Amino acid sequence: MYTANSLRDKIIHFQNTSEQHFQKQKNLPNFFKLSLAYLSFFLSTFLAAFRLPFLWLKRLLPSSIASAKEQAVLQVNTQNIKQVLQDNEWVVLDFWAAWCGPCMMMEPALESFAQRNPDIAAGKIDADQNAELLKRYKVKGLPQILLFHQGKEVKRHAGALSEHELEAFVQQEMSKISQAV
Incomplete structure (x- = not known):
């Protein structure tokens, strides 16, 4: 429900x-x-x-003004994506752009998810500043959510997700992988 x-x-x-x-x-x-x-x-x-x-x-503005919610979400780019994927077992990446309405609607859902799930790395990739990553991960539309387990993409979703839908998106795949082990 x-x-x-x-x-x-x-x-x-x-x-x-x-x-x-x-x-x-x-x-x-x-x-x-x-x-x-x-x-x-x-x-x-x-x-x-x-x-x-x-x-x-x-x-x-100085980055120290960022809220706690914003600090829970990693700012991922071409320089740090490899490290983020290596350092975390589970990673949720949100490809977004400042001009994208659905991306802006999803922003609070990702921030809330990151705060509630500190064991899962949640990151945002600005599509306008990281075109190479869009090509590498074959992202065709925004927002696009990619879920990684141990550095490998295991699931993706095109379009905005609510907080509940994002939680279900991740938990469903985590359950499936943990049952397979």
Whole structure:
């Protein structure tokens, strides 16, 4: 049973389920829900574009001002990705961009996940600054979540996930791998 913790989670869940329902059964009510989901997607992208100048200003501020939630999420790039994957048994990487609405909607979910799961490394990769990593991992759309176990990719998801969906995404694969061992 899904329970949303915030309006953001409810919107992400609505977008994901609307698409799934329309794929299963193409009818007018599902088309209407899918249209609303796309409308909310475009609205979130517009809001992300509005937020972009403020994010650039934040980057200019000293890093010591970052919140505890932001510090729980690693900033991964071409220079440190190898070390992050070697040093941690489980790693969740979020490929994102500042102009991407769904990426901005997912940001709090990743921060909360990182705080609640200190044994799993959670990192963000800025797609605009790390094009080489997008090519290396064949990332075609944003946001894209990749899950690594012992340095090897074991699962990926394209699109935003709510806190609950991100937790389920990771725990399902961890359970599957631990049962296989």
